[in-house]
Each structure stands twice: as C-alpha cells, then as structure tokens.
Amino acid sequence: MTPNRMSQLSVLPFTAILIIFTGLPLLMVVLLSFWTFDGLEYRPDFTLANFAAVFAAPVTWKIFANTLRYAAITWAITLVVGFTVSFYLVFHVRNLKLQIGLFLLCTIPFWTSTVIRMISWIPFLGREGLFNTGLMQLGLIQQPLEFLLFSDFAVIITYVNLFTLFMIVPIFNAMAKIDRNVIEAALDAGATGFQILRTIIIPLSRTGIALGTIFVLTLVMGDFFVVRVMSGGQSSTVVSAMKNNIDQMYYPQAAAMAVLLIAVVLGMVATILRVVDVRAELAK
C-alpha cells in the first residue's frame, strides 16, 4: 500500500462521518433555501422567493447588524480579558505547577453545562439579585438597577462568561511557545516592557488570537438560546429569528437566512485563516 493510500484509509471513517453529517446537511440547507412552502409543507422547487423575502425584509438587516454588534463587543472583551489572563499566567506565574493548575482552573467550566452556566446569572442579575442587593446594602443605589437582567448587558455578560476560555486556551498555548531568550535579549538591548509586548509577544501570539477569534465569533453568531433567555425575548439575532421561522415550519425561509449566515461566517473564518496560517502554525 502506498503512503498516500494508507493515509486516505486512515482518515476514511472521519471523512465518511463528516460528509454524511456536515457536508450533505450543508448541501441540504442550500437546496432547501430554493424550495417552496405552501403554508402546510415544503417541497422541492427552484424559486428565489425565499431569498427575495429575506433580502426585502428590513428586519433581516436589523438582526444581522444586531448579531454582528454582539459578536464585535463580545470579541473585544474576551480578547482583552483572554490576552491579559494568558499573559499573566505565562509570564508572571513562574512556578510551572502553579501555572498549569491556574490554567486548568480557567478551563474547568468548559467541561460543564453551558445551559446551567447561563441560568446561573439569573439569580445574580435580577431585580432582587445578589448584585442589586449588594449595591443597595452598600448604599450606592436606592432603586434596583433594571438594566442588569433581560437586556443587552445580560446577553453580553453571559457571552463573556461562557466564551472567554475559548480565547484563553489558544492564546495561552501560543504564548507558552515563545522563546524566553528572545525576551531576555530584547531586555538586554534596552527594550521597554511595552515594546516587548508590542513587537514580540503580540505578533508571536497571533495564531492563538486568530483561533480564539474564530471560536468566539462563530459561537456568538451561532447562538440563539442565550439571546432569547437573557434578553427576555426583547432582542434577536440571526439564529434566534431563524429558530422562530423553524418553529412555525417556515423551513425554506429559515434555510435562506441560514445560507446568508453561513456565507458571512465562512467569509470571516476564511479571511482570518488567510491572514494567519493556523494549520501551519499548529504543526510547529
């Protein structure tokens, strides 16, 4: 058997499963977006009506803008927090055992339920929640703050809570690979801490930043549950609107919206992968 054949055989189960459960379903969604829906059921057709309807509705642009806004804000916060935490762990915690221990402490929530972690915020942010009662007892506010729960604020804080570790893990890995001698050399040459950060650490962490960015953006853009529960139904994103369509059996419209969303998401990911060759860097 040639090495080429050997490799192909080795990846065969992986390929088969992904073709059946990702490739074909993706194709199905694209096909479905051209089908018709007569109010009772959907059937094969080739119509552009679904796309026309999606493009014509002003709400489409509103929810896309809203989704991108959530994604951008969450990305900015998770990037700053994730970078700072990784920076601290890699360069300021000298003891390796302690460093690994603290890193694991940051990642443990990843292995627990996101639904549970989301609802944990409700007793925290509510009118009579911990946050409001705390502030009232301190005498900082007289009235409970209303904007804490069922608002954009609640949505963003939940996203940050759920997704920051997707930033920390890849950035931590990238930073841990930076050769300490380079930093020593820069210090000897008289570089300031800020210069080292800007010219060595940030550029050498770019694979991690790129991977974390891909994770955070796609997770936020694919979410519907957090936005539905934490905004109290007041805000919607592309997927939450799609989910409403699906609940009302408007599958083809949902599929047309899905095709648009997939195009946007894949476009973003492709751009990031073009700027940073993640695969080559991972293999280093």
Next chain:
Amino acid sequence: MQSKLIFWVLTAVFGLFILFLYGPMIAIFILSFQGPTGGMTFPLRGVSLHWFADLFASSRYGDLGGAFTRSMILGLLAMIITVTVSFFAGLGFRRKFRGSGVLFYLAIISLVMPGVLTGLGIGTLFTTLGLQTNWLLSGLGAHLTWTLPFGLLIMFAVLNRFNGSWEEAARDAGATRKQVLSQVTLPILFPGLIAVALFGLTLSYDEFPRSLLTVGTKNTLPLQVASLTANVTTPALYAIGTLTTALSLAVIVVAFAAIALTGRKR
C-alpha cells in the same frame, strides 16, 4: 519596583476573572440547598435537600431520568467513536495526501457552522430521505460533527510531540504494522487519547444547539433542562444544575487521574 506593581495588578485582575467565572455557579450551588419555602434568590430560608428530593419525587420536571440516561449513552458512544476515529484521522494527517486540504476545511466548517444550522440540515436531510430523526442516529451524528473536529485538533497537538522515529525503530527491529500500532504508537499517545475522550464525552453530554432538531421526540438532558428554564420557577432548577455539574467535575477528576497515572507509569 514597577514590575512588582504590574504583577499585583495582574494578579488582582486574574482573581476577579476567576470570581466572575465561578461566582454565579457557586451562587446556584448554594441556592440549590434552599429550604422548602425558599425562592430562587437569596436569602436562604433554611438549608435542606428538599429540591433535590423534589426532582426525584415530582413528575413536574418531565422525564429527567430518561433524558439523563440518553445523554449518558450518547456521551459514551460519542466518546468511543471520537477517540477511535480521531486517532486514526490524526495519524493519517501526519502526511499530506490527496484531498487532505479539502478534508481539513470540511472539519473547520463542521466546527464553525452554527449548531442550529447543522441540526436543521441533518433534520431535513433525514425527513427528505423518509427517515425519522432519533437520538441514537441523527442525534449521535450531530454530536460527532462537533466532537470529531475537536478530537482532530487535539490529535494534531498530541502528535506534535510524538517522534516518528520510534515507530521507525520498531519497524527496523522487525515489528509488523499492527505491532507498531499496538505496542509503540498507542501506548505513547495514550495520555493524549484520554484528553480526546474527555472532550468527546463532555462536549456530547452538554451539547445543545445541534441536538435541537436532530434527537426526535425524546429529549437529551441539556434540551430537557433548557425547556425547564422557561417554566420551573423554583430552586429545583438549581438542584439540577448542581447535580449535572457535580457529575461533570467527577468525570474531569477521573480523566485527569487517569492521565497522571498512565503518565507516571513511564
């Protein structure tokens, strides 16, 4: 002097982050032990196991036991398949082969595609083919679109530190292909495979968006819990949270203990 200051500022930031990460979870753990007359927020009105008992006694929460069993079975199946399939896929990817680029991008698409859309595709594909969606087939497949790409990425990281010349040496010493695999490659990569298993199990056990349109009429645990968030307004909800989180933590502890033990043997 200045670097000392930076250190303490960063330590404070890190501490706040950990508090932010765990604070809400700890709050619901405490609240799940609320007394029978207690509500969903503080203060605690007594301490009891009332709400835990209520989960088992009352039928208000739907088929929680069944949902848990299904999620466990799915998680274990996803774990076994993810470990085996990503192990061989990882080995295959060590060399460039025809189609490797396309396959890698398919894995990335699988990872970044919004989960509800994956579910929508799988669901309609099944209906179009005249098949019923059910948790053991379409549900499991949906979970694999999430666990397998993760498994592959971890395999890349694991294989990075694996030196191919060990296999070479075994082959030179006359070992067959099977012997090399079972006596050299597999034992050396074992700790990494436990990590893949941990991901496979927990990612599937907690999976929510991909499951929505693919599990058919029988809910998995995250779906059941998500539907309860809409209509359960007692601390019983937190009791569910405490139980499932305790289980997840137990799985992590077992996995890390296994990694440490197998690592020490060498």
